[in-house]
Amino acid sequence: MSADKSAAATFRLLWETKESARSSLSVGGIVEAAIALADAEGLGAVSMQRVAGELGYTAMALYRHVPGKDQLVALMADRAQGNPPVESGKExxxxxxxxxxxxxxxxxxxxxxxxxxxxxxxxxxxxxxxxxxxxxxxxxxxxxxxxxxxxxxxxxxxxxxxxxxxxxxVPSGSDYGNLLAQVIRPDRFPTLASLMTSGAMEDDxxxxxxxxxxxxxxxxxxxxxxx
Missing domain, CATH: 1.10.225 (NK-Lysin)
Known part of the structure; x- marks a missing residue:
């Protein structure tokens, strides 16, 4: 599939997917299962085969609804965002x-x-x-x-x-400052040296x-x- 056709297919799926589709073997059901998998194990765990297995189907069955992983990930990202915050009426x-x-x-x-x-x-x-x-x-x-x-x-x-x-x-706390103290010299890093003296370089x-x-x-x- 060309890049243009792939983008068009993704766009169509994004706008045609029905929120009311609740059966597992539907675009909505597939996307929800993929999001749950990504939430639990990370994006690297998501593949068409793995999602199909989670739903109890073969990967080929999924391809009849979602053309490929790129489209699936795009659908996941959009669906997982949900709605933005409601306008508060404030400034x-x-x-x-x-x-x-x-x-x-x-x-x-x-x-x-x-x-x-x-x-x-x-x-x-x-x-x-x-x-x-x-x-x-x-x-x-x-x-x-x-x-x-x-x-x-x-x-x-x-x-x-x-x-x-x-x-x-990964917080390194005061260890970060201790490491920097071994190499930071005021003549070369005057601003960093000043920040270290003030304690601003500790990493929480x-x-x-x-x-x-x-x-x-x-x-x-x-x-x-x-x-």
């Missing part, structure tokens, strides 16, 4: 922070999705709903139309990548404060930019 800044909180929680609940390659702009119904939920408050901020998508991409990418780091990082593995600080810094700048 645009609060809406964006609420969006980031919900996205963070989603990624940590389904860390396998952070291993799904980003191959293009969002196309699935849930992906687009999340994108709309971020673009809407950004538009209310007064940001110029031509900058909305770029800003939304920057914010969503920051949330996603820091969530990825949060699921991968918590990256969420970095996200909160960065988002608020961006939103402060956005307020200034649009005022």
């Amino acid at each position: 645009w800044r609060t809406e964006i922070l609420n969006w980031a909180d919900a996205a963070w929680d989603f990624y940590l609940a389904h860390p396998w999705i952070l291993r799904v390659a980003t191959t293009g702009a969002p196309t699935g119904p849930n992906e687009l709903a999340w994108f709309e939920a971020l673009l809407r408050p950004l538009a209310q901020s007064g940001l110029a139309t031509e900058n909305l998508v770029a800003t939304a991409m920057f914010i969503s990418s920051a949330v996603r990548d820091l969530a990825r780091i949060a699921t991968e990082i 593995g918590d990256v969420r404060p970095a996200l909160d600080f960065g988002l608020n810094l961006i939103l402060d700048g956005l307020t200034t930019h649009t005022s």
Whole structure:
């Protein structure tokens, strides 16, 4: 199957899959089984054969509903996201922070999705709903139309990548500072040396404060930019 035909097949499946389909041998049933497998064992455990086995069918039976693993993973990623947070009616800044909180929680609940390659702009119904939920408050901020998508991409990418780091990082605590002390010299790394002296280089593995600080810094700048 060519890349164009594969993309078209994926798009069709994303928009034609019925949430009401509950039988195991349906697109909805297959996707739900694959999500459960990924939640339990990670994305690497997901294959057409393994999902078929979980459902009690052969892989060939699955191929009659989902053309291949690439389409299956795209369906999984869109379905697992669910709906974005409901608009609270509060100011645009609060809406964006609420969006980031919900996205963070989603990624940590389904860390396998952070291993799904980003191959293009969002196309699935849930992906687009999340994108709309971020673009809407950004538009209310007064940001110029031509900058909305770029800003939304920057914010969503920051949330996603820091969530990825949060699921991968192994805290090293004060050991990190002790290791650095062996090689950091003020003449070569003056800023790092100063941070070590202040204790700021200890690694507790918590990256969420970095996200909160960065988002608020961006939103402060956005307020200034649009005022």
